[in-house]
Amino acid sequence: MRHKFKLMLAGVVLALGGLGVYVAASDHDDGESDYKARALNLTDLYVFREKDQNPSAKDGDLVFVMNTNPRSLARQQYYFSTNARYEFKFSRVQDKDAMATGEPDGFFRFEFGPPDKNGQQPITITASRAGITRTLKTTADGKPILTSPLSSRPVLNNVRLDNGGITVFAGLREDPFFFDVEQFFRVRAGLAGLGPSVGFRSPGVDFTAGYNVNTIAVRAPLEWIQSGSIATTFDVWETISIPDPEKKGEWKQIERLARPAVNEGLVLTNDYLNTLNAVGPDFEAKVLKGDKDAAAAAAPIVAEVSTVLKLLGNDQNRINALLGAFLPDVMRIDITGPSGYANALNKLGSPIRGRMLKDDVIDITLQVLSNGAVKGDNVSYDGPNAGGARHKPLLSDFPYLADPN
Amino acid sequence: MLASRPLEHSLKSLWIGIALLLAVIVAISTYTARPSLPEAYRYRFGSSGQTGDAFERELAFYQERIRRNPGDGLDLAALAGVYLRKARASGWSGWYLLAEQSAQRSLANLPFANSGAWLALAEIASARHDFIGALQIADQVLKQRNDEGAHSLKSTVFLAQGKLEQARQEIEPLIQNLPSMRNLSQRALIYLAQGKEALALEDFRRALSLEEPGDTYGSAWVRTLLGRYYAQHGQHALAAGLLNEALRISPQFPPALQMLGELETRSGNYRAAEGHFNQMLFRFRDSATLYDHAAFRGLARIYKLQGDAARAEKFWADSEKTLRRDVNSGAFGHQRELAQLLLERGHSADLPEALKLARSELDNRRDAETLNVLAWALLENGQAQQAEKVIGEALGQGVKDAVLYYRAGRIQEALGKTEAAQAFYKQAMTIDPQLDERARTLLGLGE
Numbered sequence: 001m002r003h004k005f006k007l008m009l010a011g012v013v014l015a016l017g018g019l020g021v022y023v024a025a026s027d028h029d030d031g032e033s034d035y036k037a038r039a040l041n042l043t044d045l046y047v048f049r050e051k052d053q054n055p056s057a058k059d060g061d062l063v064f065v066m067n068t069n070p071r072s073l074a075r076q077q078y079y080f081s082t083n084a085r086y087e088f089k090f091s092r093v094q095d096k097d098a099m100a101t102g103e104p105d106g107f108f109r110f111e112f113g114p115p116d117k118n119g120q121q122p123i124t125i126t127a128s129r130a131g132i133t134r135t136l137k138t139t140a141d142g143k144p145i146l147t148s149p150l151s152s153r154p155v156l157n158n159v160r161l162d163n164g165g166i167t168v169f170a171g172l173r174e175d176p177f178f179f180d181v182e183q184f185f186r187v188r189a190g191l192a193g194l195g196p197s198v199g200f201r202s203p204g205v206d207f208t209a210g211y212n213v214n215t216i217a218v219r220a221p222l223e224w225i226q227s228g229s230i231a232t233t234f235d236v237w238e239t240i241s242i243p244d245p246e247k248k249g250e251w252k253q254i255e256r257l258a259r260p261a262v263n264e265g266l267v268l269t270n271d272y273l274n275t276l277n278a279v280g281p282d283f284e285a286k287v288l289k290g291d292k293d294a295a296a297a298a299a300p301i302v303a304e305v306s307t308v309l310k311l312l313g314n315d316q317n318r319i320n321a322l323l324g325a326f327l328p329d330v331m332r333i334d335i336t337g338p339s340g341y342a343n344a345l346n347k348l349g350s351p352i353r354g355r356m357l358k359d360d361v362i363d364i365t366l367q368v369l370s371n372g373a374v375k376g377d378n379v380s381y382d383g384p385n386a387g388g389a390r391h392k393p394l395l396s397d398f399p400y401l402a403d404p405n
Numbered sequence: 406m407l408a409s410r411p412l413e414h415s416l417k418s419l420w421i422g423i424a425l426l427l428a429v430i431v432a433i434s435t436y437t438a439r440p441s442l443p444e445a446y447r448y449r450f451g452s453s454g455q456t457g458d459a460f461e462r463e464l465a466f467y468q469e470r471i472r473r474n475p476g477d478g479l480d481l482a483a484l485a486g487v488y489l490r491k492a493r494a495s496g497w498s499g500w501y502l503l504a505e506q507s508a509q510r511s512l513a514n515l516p517f518a519n520s521g522a523w524l525a526l527a528e529i530a531s532a533r534h535d536f537i538g539a540l541q542i543a544d545q546v547l548k549q550r551n552d553e554g555a556h557s558l559k560s561t562v563f564l565a566q567g568k569l570e571q572a573r574q575e576i577e578p579l580i581q582n583l584p585s586m587r588n589l590s591q592r593a594l595i596y597l598a599q600g601k602e603a604l605a606l607e608d609f610r611r612a613l614s615l616e617e618p619g620d621t622y623g624s625a626w627v628r629t630l631l632g633r634y635y636a637q638h639g640q641h642a643l644a645a646g647l648l649n650e651a652l653r654i655s656p657q658f659p660p661a662l663q664m665l666g667e668l669e670t671r672s673g674n675y676r677a678a679e680g681h682f683n684q685m686l687f688r689f690r691d692s693a694t695l696y697d698h699a700a701f702r703g704l705a706r707i708y709k710l711q712g713d714a715a716r717a718e719k720f721w722a723d724s725e726k727t728l729r730r731d732v733n734s735g736a737f738g739h740q741r742e743l744a745q746l747l748l749e750r751g752h753s754a755d756l757p758e759a760l761k762l763a764r765s766e767l768d769n770r771r772d773a774e775t776l777n778v779l780a781w782a783l784l785e786n787g788q789a790q791q792a793e794k795v796i797g798e799a800l801g802q803g804v805k806d807a808v809l810y811y812r813a814g815r816i817q818e819a820l821g822k823t824e825a826a827q828a829f830y831k832q833a834m835t836i837d838p839q840l841d842e843r844a845r846t847l848l849g850l851g852e
Contacts, residue, residue: 074466274582388473
């Protein structure tokens with residue numbers, strides 16, 4: 001499942017319930033599906049200034065975290081796909097208030113080889129910025145770049161790039177996301193008239209507690225991302241692509257994710273989600289700019305999003321404002337202030353301070369969409385949550401995510 | 406003497422050199438003559454972590470979560486999924502029952518937004534050959550959400566029913582969206598049923614190129630399907646290579662054991678065949694699996710071919726008992742298999758029942774294999790003209806199956822159309838050049 005959750009969906013579905021439109025809002029079941037490999041599912045994107053997570057960290061480093069493989073079970077080794085490309089893409093933004101272009105200025109790409117007898121996969125990293133692309137298979141001291149097996153200490157790969165270096169971790173970690181998914185379904189069904197009317201439990205059940213995810217974490221120096229510019233704001237998104245069986249040598253993007261709750265929060269129809277997963281945020285930018293072809297292609301999706309927002313009680317002005325705030329779907333980070341999902345909004349109303357590991361993005365989204373009427377789902381990273389479930393403490397150093405269960 | 410020694414020594418060296426060279430040439434030619442597998446397994450055998458221990462841990466994990474929140478539904482749906490995966494891999498019917506109970510409890514706790522539990526029930530219905538029930542559940546899920554799992558399940562059911570174009574239409578959009586090992590191998594099966602073998606082999610190749618290190622079931626399953634294809638086309642060495650590789654990936658994988666047992670029987674390696682069938686039976690010594698009847702039948706065939714009628718009868722009886730239990734309880738509909746067994750065993754008293762069973766199964770599915778069994782039953786009951794019509798429908802689906810063509814030949818022969826019969830026999834031999842007398846006896850095509 002993806003945690004880019006669907007909170008927005010809450011009211012949405014309720015509102016749509018009477019129309020007979022019903023959506024299983026969760027990709028929580030993705031992890032159990034046989035139809036799509038777990039390794040090809042994105043769950044979350046986190047981007048933050050390292051010093052906000054760790055005050056003793058060097059100033060000027062950014063941390064990117066991509067979580068995949070939802071609902072990975074405790075003490076079980078899972079692997080990254082050996083067929084896929086996992087990518088962080090970023091663009092430099094001169095003005096934090098500017099609309100996102102969704103066109104990448106650079107990327108970090110990760111490709112994984114078959115696991116060895118220790119369960120470690122070799123990693124090929126391709127890093128690109130300002131037209132310079134470098135592909136590496138070894139660390140700065142000449143060793144293979146490797147994943148961390150389940151029961152080992154985190155393997156930190158220091159990799160030299162064209163100017164400076166990055167630190168890379170890839171392996172299983174405890175899933176830091178938290179949400180009372182099941183109660184959300186009940187609340188939604190109650191409001192839609194499909195079940196008894198209920199509210200969130202207190203404390204709520206932390207559905208993801210005890211699960212792991214396969215994480216790719218990158219610590220990168222700001223100078224490398226800036227690439228000679230003076231940019232202090234960046235748009236980030238993550239994708240998974242696989243070889244296109246119909247077009248030899250080409251890649252087919254099958255997943256895209258940035259802010260939690262955007263794609264799957266506002267778009268209800270699975271086919272539309274698949275469409276958005278296959279394109280970049282530049283597509284959404286073109287739509288918002290009124291590009292004829294893009295607008296025509298996106299018309300049914302925009303119509304659905306608008307309907308959803310309208311049913312939530314938003315008038316056309318607010319719908320336009322929300323579309324402008326949440327689309328294109330990128331995770332914007334302005335590094336001039338402390339990182340945190342709700343720490344600051346720009347003129348468009350977009351969150352612009354990235355996302356930290358413990359940010360309660362569900363509560364934030366619920367409050368935004370309900371205009372403060374719903375405070376949250378009564379679940380937090382540190383608890384207390386129902387049944388005593390809690391997450392492990394975060395690590396004090398990179399990659400920061402807690403050890404796997 | 407002294408002068409001849411170096412010469413003798415040189416000659417000796419020369420002979421040794423020639424012998425070594427020959428040995429190397431033989432070794433190289435033997436090596437290169439080995440069947441090369443379309444896609445060798447890229448990962449370490451046994452490295453998936455999907456062992457019995459992992460399964461136990463998975464069960465314990467969900468049971469603990471359910472204990473903590475007994476009123477919730479999602480964990481129960483996940484538990485049903487665990488049981489189902491185990492059922493698929495092992496064939497033990499008990500796992501299906503546990504999966505069903507978990508899915509039902511899940512839906513009682515969470516009747517909405519729970520497509521995982523609904524689809525578990527749909528898959529169980531499909532495993533029981535309750536195809537209508539499975540389709541109803543899948544459609545119900547699709548009314549709520551365009552769920553890939555529901556489409557995939559519908560494709561599987563349509564294929565089983567012989568509705569090949571509908572099966573293809575369900576899987577095609579999934580492949581467009583996400584070409585995966587599962588989706589591509591499903592389309593390969595549909596292509597095979599339509600007789601589009603080149604397309605099928607291309608899809609199998611693509612499917613294997615997308616295999617992932619953790620998906621041992623998928624890797625073993627696709628190799629078993631491909632092994633079956635080559636076995637049915639007379640390429641036994643290639644088939645054996647694939648099936649053995651499937652077993653290295655997923656030891657004791659019942660479909661691979663069954664196929665390998667049948668292949669060894671066809672090759673006259675009865676001891677090896679017996680070993681594979683016994684392995685299928687001894688995995689769950691005290692409880693029944695969905696593959697037991699096939700293992701008993703395999704053993705019966707071995708003894709029949711060896712002329713040991715008494716032992717063959719004993720294993721026919723075991724297989725019959727297993728199938729009748731399934732058919733009578735309605736648990737896992739094996740009417741077609743029971744009809745097949747009765748026909749193969751050849752007791753004249755059983756023939757009317759075989760025909761009744763085959764006809765009844767046809768109401769449930771009209772795929773080429775079911776039509777083949779009905780044609781056979783009709784022929785054995787002296788209704789060759791009707792058999793001709795039925796086998797014509799089977800062949801009309803397009804599948805290139807030597808058994809079907811040979812059966813068509815037998816039917817033509819019974820109708821006195823010798824020339825037509827010969828043409829069918831020829832086509833059968835073109836498809837499977839290894840369809841010799843032993844194979845025909847084994848496949849119930851007459852001796």
